[in-house]
Amino acid sequence: MQNFQIKIPTNLVFGKNTHHQIGELIKPYATKVLLHYGGGTVKRLGLYDDTKKSLTAAGIPFVELGGVMPNPRLSLVYEGIELCKKEGVDFVLAIGGGSTLDSAKAIAVGMCYDGDVWDMFDGKAQITATLPVAIILTIPAAGSEMSPNSVISNEKLGRKCGMGSDLIRPVVSIVNPEFFTHLPKSQLGNGVADIISHIFERYFTHTKNCDITDGLCESVLKTVMKNALIAAENPTNYEAWAEIGFGGIIAHNNWLGVGRDQDWACHGMEHELSAYNDVAHGAGLAVLTPAWMKYVYKENIDMFVQFAVNVMGVEGSFRDPEAIVLEGISRLEQFYKRLGLAQSLSALNIGEDAFEEMAKKTTGAFFGNETGRGSFKKLMWQDVVEIFKLCK
């Protein structure tokens, strides 16, 4: 096990009706709030009204900025920063999914930085301060509600990049799975694919003696997958959504990933897919992940046998490990299929034209600085092209 450090000061409040507490919960941190959201969903759910009511009851004034889209845009972040400066906002409250929270985090960081907030995303600057942020979550997927990360799309540059710092973990996260029961099936599939990818990126490792985190990853993967199929059959099943929601939090707050090398190549590749094609992040991951597995499993076949046996329930002779591994990957593909996820890039209307350019952006080669991606197998741009081809 490697040395590690973890500190998650987020106050997580989970369960039915919990969103009504938002005003009281953020009161210690907020004198004026930016209420940040996407489109009509939070209004249809009644969450928009409930939130305003709770803020008003707590005596917290607020201004609003809606319009966050999936793969949240830098332009809206700039607009938010300008609005917050003009209005003297000192707290950003997101109501929505990971995109809304990522946008809120970027606004909050931008408020405490004199330069262009994009500097944090392309590595030119480090986060040293931020306004506090909170979230009332409506979609379990990104794990942003307890994570130190934010991912933003720069429309002008056609790039999607992330920034990370313990400073941007929300001070309060409210996760009420009742909201999840209103999601369309596509959001279930996309969300679950993102959640299990957050675990995969931590799980597949060459680090030895990680029994605890191996076991934690495996048990959460199994639970999320089991409950995803229940929710697919019965989208209003609160209990199934509660398991998925809890799984989504712990999948990405890093309790499952400490003390071991992590990979993150699939996320890196998918960010380019999304930036070029505006596909949903989870949909891209569901196509890329099995292909990545097929491309890399020989690097450490024991790790993949463990996955196939402990997570996917594959039985068979351990003297034919490759058969076990391929059956495990096949079962993962079948799982994605049962959730209605696309099985190929062509099904996502993504052609081959940009494979090389996306691959080069993934590894840095496009910018003349090829660092590669991933640690389980370090992928150079040619590897990424091969993986894209496996997904055609």
Added chain:
Amino acid sequence: MQNFQIKIPTNLVFGKNTHHQIGELIKPYATKVLLHYGGGTVKRLGLYDDTKKSLTAAGIPFVELGGVMPNPRLSLVYEGIELCKKEGVDFVLAIGGGSTLDSAKAIAVGMCYDGDVWDMFDGKAQITATLPVAIILTIPAAGSEMSPNSVISNEKLGRKCGMGSDLIRPVVSIVNPEFFTHLPKSQLGNGVADIISHIFERYFTHTKNCDITDGLCESVLKTVMKNALIAAENPTNYEAWAEIGFGGIIAHNNWLGVGRDQDWACHGMEHELSAYNDVAHGAGLAVLTPAWMKYVYKENIDMFVQFAVNVMGVEGSFRDPEAIVLEGISRLEQFYKRLGLAQSLSALNIGEDAFEEMAKKTTGAFFGNETGRGSFKKLMWQDVVEIFKLCK
């Protein structure tokens, strides 16, 4: 799944050589430190010198108070409070095991309370403020390093009681498993029995739809048990101790227990055993737990089948659930035995004389206020006597 809330602001720093960072890590919180410890062990380990060196290098003055014993005493807590007041201490740093940290937490709370700090332990007052505390851990067991609890023995009253508040979670916890490799085998057994009891107390529940926490509990139980046997064979195996140490933290920081009813009857009964007989907490738990299981399993045999199958690896016909359960409990007893733990109260030199009095203190009947203990089966004092008798 029940609604829940969790917030753990502790900065956990885990791994080899990490204790040298203590000065820098606590510097933001401390202007003058009480260095609190037990006896010669921390000096023999070099930890005492290393800590003083790190504090000095960080420019943090300190005073010292040693002498913490297992089942830490209230009298030393009073002494610590007096010393801290006299010396203007604003931070308490424990070096040692859970007893030392529990003593440190009590001193820290006592420093911010005008009355008798015992008021917090016997329920007369609530914790509203504390000095910050930190720990460099030398024994994995109590889980106090990330928990909101402290347990203190009042020698005059012959009572051992706990207090709890998120406020007393340490601000910094350093867990360096290198120190654990110096522990005698008895400490391994006692520590592991305490760790797995922290999970059992959360695991055995009637709450349904807790797949995530069921799975987390089961995977950590299996990992800790597996690595305990490795460490029993080879006490200097760092990797096994790292797994146990990590398990001990997550066993008691409550990530495994949220969203479900918890029990805590075994801890309640054991606190009286320890208070009357000064046995090690883990040793008492290893005797009581299998007896408690035999006494209560019929309350929810499915839960115990799940334990036997998923944790203890019992196979057999599910149409004879009782046989599966009893085999699971038997395997747990064998596990404790392999760690060298006592199998009966008589082996711990505890006779029957005080069974009734201890039982009545456990449930409150002794104080004319019998609230009972536990939620899996609510135990009244007669139940506790029966369980003690099963342990004879």
